[in-house]
Amino acid sequence: MGNPTLTDVARLAGVSENTVSRVVRDKGPIAEKTRRRVMDAIEQLGYVPNRAAGSLASASSPIIAVLLPSLSNIVFPDVLRGIHAGLAGTAYQAMVGVTDYDPEKEQALLASLLAWRPAAVITTGFDHTPESRKMLMDDRLRVAELMDIDGQPIDIAVGLSHHGAGRATARHLLARGYRRIAYVGHDWSTDRRARRRYEGIVAGLSEAGLSLTAKCRHDGPSSTLAGRRALARLLSDNIAVDAVIFSNDDMAVGGAMHCLAEGIRVPERLALFGFNGLEIGEALPQPLSTIRSNRFLIGRKAVETLLETRKRPDEPLIIDTGFDIVEGATA
């Protein structure tokens, strides 16, 4: 019983423990002959280094703590994919916690993840409890705040301007001649970025001297079903509307389904616009007009930047992964 340890390998290879350690970590000069001998011993014993011991001795662990608000729609799994892509081939491991958009939960998870002395923390947005903020302020810790860049990052922020995306949406629809624009959204007490986009939309319209013709907010998380129902509700008020901006693609796809079911001609009678650029939008009978957020890129870029240097930059760094308007056929 008991897995083989460095000592076992060292004994078998006839070298000191430290030499084995150096071979394993590929650190410091090693004679090729010695390396081979050590590698053979490792192979023979099936040695797997004990990371707990390594972390303890080096006072740092190859762990990246990742705090995501949710895994319920594909957005954050996409970010997570990006994170894993950035981590692939390194010795680092992601340790994920799900906060359910709750800063208190974030704080609790953060405390428990910090117990591993991670090399970095990846979290979302700029809303943290004061306690969380205090923990994240520690200069020895790298911190990435993802998704949003409209704020003051602790260390680095990677994402896009949601206000800008909202504004771009408004301008796009205005340029296409739509004037009676409505908004269909979901609960943004949790999803602050949806709110930022909304504010951007309002700002964009107001620059043209306009405002939203109507709005309808579903009181809960976004979903296709919610979008479908919310659009139905909005239209039942019989206010003249020629375009609807949805809080995201899930909602927008639901809206498209409502139009299909009710025979509402899109975009002639009603234009639809989403946000995120999900694959499902492309597969609709008419591809959804939307804005592509580069979620995978956000995750990957965050990891790459964090691993680039062990130390924080002098000034908080903002990495804008941008967004693209996807023309589609619904607006």
Place this chain on the structure above:
Amino acid sequence: MGNPTLTDVARLAGVSENTVSRVVRDKGPIAEKTRRRVMDAIEQLGYVPNRAAGSLASASSPIIAVLLPSLSNIVFPDVLRGIHAGLAGTAYQAMVGVTDYDPEKEQALLASLLAWRPAAVITTGFDHTPESRKMLMDDRLRVAELMDIDGQPIDIAVGLSHHGAGRATARHLLARGYRRIAYVGHDWSTDRRARRRYEGIVAGLSEAGLSLTAKCRHDGPSSTLAGRRALARLLSDNIAVDAVIFSNDDMAVGGAMHCLAEGIRVPERLALFGFNGLEIGEALPQPLSTIRSNRFLIGRKAVETLLETRKRPDEPLIIDTGFDIVEGATA
């Protein structure tokens, strides 16, 4: 600099290190008065236990290694949600690796995750390299193999019978009077469970003396777009077909989109059937007929069962989370 340690807390509280350790881990008898004193000291110093040290000393870590084939569609994030739900409130943490359906990658990730001496490993399916299998055989390690139960588990398996689900699909369509049934699928060299369902479909049809009227396989991962295109291709052959079974809901939703775009009446002219029971299927103009796989439950149940007892059962345990036919309106 340097975080406060057990020793610091012990000194401040005027007790021995071990007492602090026992308070922190809530283990062994502690006088209420002592506990309070220690807690105060912990609070005052902002002490966070070092898990690396703990793991080293106790030769086990509160880590659950999770190996998922993909994060690209919502299926595995759903499982992961279940895992996190099961883990919430415990001291355990999930450490996730993504294998891209590649047993070699699984093996590499497994080796690297084992370096943390996790309490358990959660992986998917029964296909592992011999080396992986050897690592998983270690009796001190709990192992859960998720998604499928048609096989011989190492320790426990949690999931559903994909063969059974395929068979149920065939029977359901037969009972509804469909006879010319086609199959539209994706690449199953990686996704073995899709293949098992296919085999179940064939078996179900064959019990009624029938076989598939036509089939079309997209050479790549499943997606809405792939489903849409594959159905178009299938129908372009002009073979009389009155129902199509898709390898999963992503593909089926794509198929539904094709029908919407082409004005094919569903289910009168063509019935559609999926697999998974995704939310998007419910939001279609006609709710998709499909089979609900209880993905969240699979993840949660796996964790709960693993944490129930530290030791493996004498006999490999199979936990059937079942499946439900979702009637829908497309078949």
Place this chain on the structure above:
DNA sequence: ACAATTTATCTCAGCGCTAACATATTTCTC
């Protein structure tokens, strides 16, 4: 060929915690 480098390896203390056992303190029993 001898010192000055460079390269390769070793020695050893200690990271922060836990397990096992020893010891002290309180509570009960008759």
Place this chain on the structure above:
DNA sequence: GAGAAATATGTTAGCGCTGAGATAAATTGT
């Protein structure tokens, strides 16, 4: 109120690895 039993706390020896510095071996320059 003495001893047994239960409860509460302390002592000590590592867990397996890494970092710093010491030492040895090979290479270079002159």
